[in-house]
Amino acid sequence: MISGTSADGIDAALVRFEAGAAPTRCELVIGRTYAWDAALRERLVALGQGGDARSLEELGTLDIQTAEAFAAAARALLEDAGVAPGEVAAIGSHGQTVRHRPAGAAFDGRHPFTWQIGDGAVIAERCGIATVADFRRRDVAAGGHGAPLMPAFHAALLGSPDEDRAALNLGGIANFTLLPAHGAVRGFDTGPANCLMDAWALRHLGTAFDADGAFAARGEVDPALLARLLDEPWFALPPPKSTGREQFQLDWVEARLGGGERPQDVQATLLELSAVTIAQALRAQQPATRRVLACGGGVRNGALLARLAERLPGVAVETTQAYGLDPDFVEAMGFAWLARQTLAGLPGNLPSVTGARGLRVLGTVHPAG
Structure with a gap:
């Protein structure tokens, strides 16, 4: 299970893996997305965008409320699938990121951290299933x-x-996994995918996202605004690198507006920003790429995929569906895979991707009972 940067729902996937220590196939038995309570989502998004909790009391309560929502999603998924909790080996729960500062906190710049709330102990208790959670912090601890x-x-x-x-x-954020035919796997964030477009659509359309890029299609790219957005120093940083809503949110956009821009033109420019930064990152890091396999909510934005294809001539831009992975649930399936790794005592990170000092077994295991 995962709720991503956009916090647009809890993605839950029931996955069956083939036998063996290193499965190369997995089957999505059922996948569903469950909506957040509106008030809870509003607070989680505010925290993810750099806001502060009003008190430790509130933060602790949000941690448990998030866990209860994840547990409810797991129970609903199993009910929809007609599967008993005892048939499930484990739950892999990513939780909800409320802050991601791998390069150090603003407080003193010397203590990197990442924080995903949604207490795994509560999920295990409510579902009666062993739960692996808190996957990211061990890698950060390892540099x-x-x-x-x-x-x-x-x-x-x-x-x-x-x-x-x-x-x-x-x-919400775009990230690549580079899969060369020969050589080390690498991966990194490229910057915004949907998060800025979603936030702008919510403000001007009252909808959580720009369906199929229709709002952007009504506008025209503003070259001056695009240049100011691309001037962000983070884009020039070399991998390994990662980011989140605390950096790329509407305050960041508004600080670069000239004033008087039409909302649809800003949306078109934000879409172009995503396409440009993704394409530039791929050309810089793996110029011989022949195939891009896309997943995540952005695959439903036909305008974004079209712009990516135009900016990557000679590269086939497809979705993961053709390779047996439902693009809506690849990340949720991935956290099931990571939970499987953890229970087997196997590493889940790749130092060539994250920059950690070595391979690490990720996550905290909360037994079923």
Whole structure:
């Protein structure tokens, strides 16, 4: 289970793996997305965008409320699937990121951390299923970014010895897993995918996202605004790197507006920003890529996929569906895979991706009872 940067719902996937220590196939038995309570989502988004909790009391309560929502999603999924809790080996729960500071906190700049709330003990207790949670912090403790964590899963299921590929997750933030035919797997965040477009659509349309990029299609790219957005120093940083809503949110956009821009033109420019930064990152880091396999909510934005294809001539831009992975649930499936790794005592990170000092077994295990 995972709720991503956009906090647009809890993605839950029931997954069956083939036998063996290193499965190369997994089956999505059922996948569902469960809506957040509106008031709870509002607080989680505010925290994720850099806001502060009003008190320790509130933060502790939000941790438990988030866990209860994840547990309810797990129970609902099993009911929909007709599967008893005793048939499930474990739950892998990512939780909800409320702060991600792998390069150090603003407080003193010397203590990197990442924080995902949604107490795994509560999930285990409510579901009666062993729960693995808190996946990212061990990698950060080992000097890594704690993100992205999907590359090991992508490498196991999407790599090819015949061509250089890249798996592209289009969540709130975009990230790549580079899968060369020969050589080390790498991965990194490229910047915003949907988070800025979603926030702008919510403000001007009252909807959580811009369906199929229709709002952006009504506008025109503003070259001056695009140049100011691209001037962000973070884009020039080399991998390993990661980011989140606390950096790329509407305050960041508004600080770069000239004033008087039409809302639809800003939306078109934000879409172009995502396409440009994704394409530039791929060309810089793996120029021989022949195939991009996209997943995440952004695959439903046809305008974004079209712009990516235009900016990556000679590269096939597809979704993971053609390779047996439902693009809506790849990340949720990935956290099931990570939970499986943890229970087997196997590492879940890739130091070539996160920058950690070595391979680490990730997550905290909360037994069923």
